[in-house]
Amino acid sequence: MDTEGMPGKATRRLFTKAAAGAAAGWILTACGPKRLYDAPKERLLTLVANLEQESRQRYGTEVTVSDASAIPGVEFAYALDISRCVGCRRCVYACVEENNLSRDPQIHWIRVLAMDKEKGVDFSHADPYYQPEQVPQESKFYVPVACQQCRNAPCTKVCPTGATWTEPDGIVVIDYDWCIGCRYCMAACPYGARHFNWSEPSIPAASLNSKLHVLGNRPRPKGVVEKCTFCIQRTRAGRYPACVEVCPVGARKFGNLLDKDSEIRYIIEHKRVLVLKEDLNTMPRFLYFYAT
Amino acid sequence: MQPDTGGNTLRLFSDFVHGSIKLILNGNRLYRLWIGVLALLIVSGAAAYLVQVRNGLGVTAMRDQVSWGFYIGNFTFLVGVAAAAVVLVIPAYVYEWKPIREIVIFGELLAISAIAMCLLFVVVDIGRPERFWHLIPPFGFLNFPSSLLAWDVLVLNLYFLINFTVATHILYRAFHGRHYRNGVVVPLVLLSIPMAIGIHTVTAFLYNGLAARPYWNSSILAPQFLASAFCSGPAILLVVLQMLRRFTRFEIQDQAIWKIAELMAYAMFLNLFLHGAEAFKEFYSATEHLLYTRYWYSGLNGHTTLVPYAWSAVALNLASFFLFISPAARRNPITLNLGCAATYAGVYIEKGMGLIIPGLTPDALGDIYEYYPTLTELRVAAGIFAVGFLLFTLMLKVAVPISLGEFMDRSHPRPEMASHAAGD
Numbered sequence A: 001m002d003t004e005g006m007p008g009k010a011t012r013r014l015f016t017k018a019a020a021g022a023a024a025g026w027i028l029t030a031c032g033p034k035r036l037y038d039a040p041k042e043r044l045l046t047l048v049a050n051l052e053q054e055s056r057q058r059y060g061t062e063v064t065v066s067d068a069s070a071i072p073g074v075e076f077a078y079a080l081d082i083s084r085c086v087g088c089r090r091c092v093y094a095c096v097e098e099n100n101l102s103r104d105p106q107i108h109w110i111r112v113l114a115m116d117k118e119k120g121v122d123f124s125h126a127d128p129y130y131q132p133e134q135v136p137q138e139s140k141f142y143v144p145v146a147c148q149q150c151r152n153a154p155c156t157k158v159c160p161t162g163a164t165w166t167e168p169d170g171i172v173v174i175d176y177d178w179c180i181g182c183r184y185c186m187a188a189c190p191y192g193a194r195h196f197n198w199s200e201p202s203i204p205a206a207s208l209n210s211k212l213h214v215l216g217n218r219p220r221p222k223g224v225v226e227k228c229t230f231c232i233q234r235t236r237a238g239r240y241p242a243c244v245e246v247c248p249v250g251a252r253k254f255g256n257l258l259d260k261d262s263e264i265r266y267i268i269e270h271k272r273v274l275v276l277k278e279d280l281n282t283m284p285r286f287l288y289f290y291a292t
Numbered sequence B: 001m002q003p004d005t006g007g008n009t010l011r012l013f014s015d016f017v018h019g020s021i022k023l024i025l026n027g028n029r030l031y032r033l034w035i036g037v038l039a040l041l042i043v044s045g046a047a048a049y050l051v052q053v054r055n056g057l058g059v060t061a062m063r064d065q066v067s068w069g070f071y072i073g074n075f076t077f078l079v080g081v082a083a084a085a086v087v088l089v090i091p092a093y094v095y096e097w098k099p100i101r102e103i104v105i106f107g108e109l110l111a112i113s114a115i116a117m118c119l120l121f122v123v124v125d126i127g128r129p130e131r132f133w134h135l136i137p138p139f140g141f142l143n144f145p146s147s148l149l150a151w152d153v154l155v156l157n158l159y160f161l162i163n164f165t166v167a168t169h170i171l172y173r174a175f176h177g178r179h180y181r182n183g184v185v186v187p188l189v190l191l192s193i194p195m196a197i198g199i200h201t202v203t204a205f206l207y208n209g210l211a212a213r214p215y216w217n218s219s220i221l222a223p224q225f226l227a228s229a230f231c232s233g234p235a236i237l238l239v240v241l242q243m244l245r246r247f248t249r250f251e252i253q254d255q256a257i258w259k260i261a262e263l264m265a266y267a268m269f270l271n272l273f274l275h276g277a278e279a280f281k282e283f284y285s286a287t288e289h290l291l292y293t294r295y296w297y298s299g300l301n302g303h304t305t306l307v308p309y310a311w312s313a314v315a316l317n318l319a320s321f322f323l324f325i326s327p328a329a330r331r332n333p334i335t336l337n338l339g340c341a342a343t344y345a346g347v348y349i350e351k352g353m354g355l356i357i358p359g360l361t362p363d364a365l366g367d368i369y370e371y372y373p374t375l376t377e378l379r380v381a382a383g384i385f386a387v388g389f390l391l392f393t394l395m396l397k398v399a400v401p402i403s404l405g406e407f408m409d410r411s412h413p414r415p416e417m418a419s420h421a422a423g424d
Helices: A007-031 A041-059 A090-098 A154-158 A184-188 A242-246 A263-270 B006-025 B029-055 B070-083 B085-094 B104-125 B129-135 B148-175 B182-208 B221-247 B254-285 B290-297 B307-325 B327-331 B333-351 B353-360 B375-404
Strands: A064-066 A076-081 A111-116 A140-145 A164-166 A172-174 A211-213 A252-256 A272-274 A286-290
Touching: A041 A064, A076 A263, A090 A111, A090 A242, A154 A164, A154 A184, A242 A252, A252 A263, A263 A286, B006 B375, B029 B375, B070 B104, B070 B182, B070 B221, B070 B333, B070 B353, B070 B375, B085 B104, B104 B129, B104 B148, B104 B221, B104 B375, B148 B182, B148 B375, B182 B221, B221 B254, B221 B307, B221 B333, B221 B375, B254 B290, B254 B307, B254 B327, B254 B333, B290 B307, B290 B353, B307 B327, B307 B333, B307 B353, B327 B333, B333 B353
Parallel strands: A064 A211, A076 A286
Antiparallel strands: A076 A252, A111 A140, A164 A172, A272 A286
């Protein structure tokens, strides 16, 4: 039957279509996947807008929230020169500033361990609370530890809600809006790299870093887990992580594992490289090496 | 008998509910005192939990180094209690051993209460309890089969459902003066046996699978979990059975109680043996993994908070083994109950704090943070135990008169319920 010419019916059909579309959309948003892992672009954009508005209200500063995804052909890796590190902990505090870590309660994504030269790399004698007059101490060497971004990550495997996963560029990330705070990943991590927001995190409004990433340094709520993301907000924009930039002795190296001419590839091919707790087969993307 | 019409079923059900409420509300002074104490503990626990929800888990003693504590310890212990119902179910249904068969229903009610407590302990431990639905497809996402926690969520709820169905079916049929349907109960009970072993194995695997924690990463963990569960679960039940015998007309034969105590002795022997095997391996090979065992039994660098607990657990477990292995001691009501208390306390310490805390101390990078629960944690935990005991008490209050034939649907007065054929 031909009803095309009848304006009343056409409007009604249009209305029906629009209503059905709206209902389907609503159902999809309400019941569809909610994790950032498989979120559609629109949801990401809504989240970004919400975050920007929230931060404006809470901290009184304009922020930009990036949702930049992994760059094809890039797999990040990190290398730290144990023979150069002096244990100054500048990386620890640069990380706090860059990644909007809670000042009270205090959270540090990097833990620098002082170890005895005569005992070698041995966690049972490691001291994370060293406080001498001056570093480095003659008898000590220093091993900074943060997330090792494992290829065989024990933490993502155990998460019951799939709130943490490895991105295509090798960064292990957490969806702060999806994590239920069960802390199974913290029990599974062999490097103590995951940190929990035991109370409402606090960041002074004046020192908020306003360049944020949805999977990175955006302010976290209490009751969820967080960790180092290789400064995802910087590295996906072509910059170095904050800890690499701040290191006064150049002990920290960062780059693209898939790029044959990268510094990281040079280190792997020419230096004595080790990974922490090799026997656990976690296959870290964070390497330690002795340059001298 | 007459086929039930819809209206009739509804009337029978409302009779059942009304009768149950009347039973629950009436009781002597001791009963009212008991309920009052439980209610007080629940209120105190709820108040403490509210503080925790408002301020975050920072009000507990847990920190990044020891990220699980008292709550998860209690959870683990109670999974064992729930699993132990099989100790009674196996001989009752497989070997048709009558003295135990009559009391199986109480094992199932205990399992239901224990699982309820388990689920509550998980809820109070998570940082964002309002996001629990993130686990439930299709709204959420359950990381199955990769995450052992996903497995645990599934098996615990399934086990809860099975026990709930069996217990409700048996009691509801008995209320109408009818024997339970073998076609319903027997398959479910047979399924509940592997399920009971399953919930405890999965819970053990939850820790066992973590290579980051050498103290847990030992294949002896699951068998040892089962062995200790077969001690603690019956320990509670033995006390309950004696109380039932004392305060109600319910007759429980001495043989049943003695048999359970004897089975507990074997289970405790196995538990001690497995602990010994693990301790031998750790101390003789003396690798760097010995640290955790040493922290539990002798302390590390002057950190000795848990040492008294470790040795109390060993002493209590040994004492209960010797009490239950001797026929004279397990037949004497005083030593029997002392043995139950020792078993319960010993397993509670070794399976709760003794499993979780040394597993995480020293932490993955060698830092020693001495965990000891805060008052908030103790109050919340006491509240949850009170919820469990309240649930168990109220279920018993209804189940016992039904089993005795005192509380029945008046339109079908059939006191000799056991003589009726199944599915009449």
